[in-house]
Amino acid sequence: MQLTTRRLLVAAAVVVTVACVCVAGFLGYRYNESRLSEQARDSSLAAAKGYATTMFGYTPDNVEEHVAQSKQVLTGAAKPTYEDLVTKNNLVSEVQKQLVVSEVTIQDAGVVTNTADTSQVLIFMNQSVTRGGKELVRVDPSRLTFDMVEQDGRWMITGIDVITDDSFRSRIEQTDTPPPGAVPLPAPSAPTSPTPAG
Template sequence: MTADEKSRTDEQPENTESPEDTAITEVTEDAEGTEDAEGTDVEDTEPATGELVDDTDAGGPAKSEGKRNNIRLLAIALAVLLVASAAVTAWLYFTKYRPAQLTGETAQAQVLEDAKTGTLAALTYSPDSLDEDLTTAKSHLTGDFLSYYTTFTDDVVRKAVDEKKVATTAEIVRAAVSEMNPDTAKVLLFVNQTTTSADRPDPSMAASSVLVTMTKVDGDWLISAFDPV
């Protein structure tokens, strides 16, 4: 070694750290920085967690109020359903059940019986009980037919009974309801009528058929028309 080379060797500073030591130092520093960062994140999330708890507590009364609102809505809905159900029941009663009852077999039997009773009363009278017979007959009539029957019996029947002692009796041979409504009905009647008088003491019989129109008045079926057919 020359004197110059030795001089340069002495001037260079000693480097005691190896490359491995330098790498370890850098990794350690990075790890410490990461720990500081993670520590900072934990500290930052703690207040956020506290805020979430506060939000949950605050939502409790709102949730209860929502339940109460739902209960009120449910009660209103049930009330509406009850009213609707009552309305439907009333509608069915007045449009289906009641008309069926008013025009069913029981109603037809009643109107048929009243038609026969009224017809027999209107066509049956005798000199001994004329006033009573006519009063009974009129109790089964109504409307224009009542007015007509009153005029006819006063002008024609009374005169015939007084002068010729006319007496008549009627018998219903057959009867059937031809039309039925809640307040009106038509009944077809086949009638045999027997008549006697002072001039003709032997009974004479006449067969006829009539279409009787019945009208309900204050719950009673009365004859409102009497048409021969």
């Protein structure tokens, strides 16, 4: 009887130890995953702010350098879209010819969603533009999102979406029909009248 009890205690101790090791391993993995995701959120946000400032802020002296720097952080669908925009508008030559100065002020920015190696960042910025050294021509408040992916330790932009008032309205367009799978709200219940005690 003594031997059997001892074996049961040893077996129970082994089971508890294995369970503790499994739980500790799982919790350690989840903690590390969460920590990496948080680091990615911070680093992608900082990168996106810098990229927006470089991409949309320039002077006649640095526009060529800013366009080249912006192209280096673009990949996927964002790269040909940006190159097409720069080429169609003759951005570099027009900025130099018209002495355009574009200053960017990031009003606010935040990460919409992210994982350890992907991120979507929403940026609110003001772009003030002057031409030919004259007084301020215009200030454009802008909202944009950068879809980003981390490649070889560097955040790259895979998508750029400039959000205008019209594009925002179309995304939240009201319809009279409920979306598929929607459950209607329950009807309000009729008020109950107190029953006299009797």
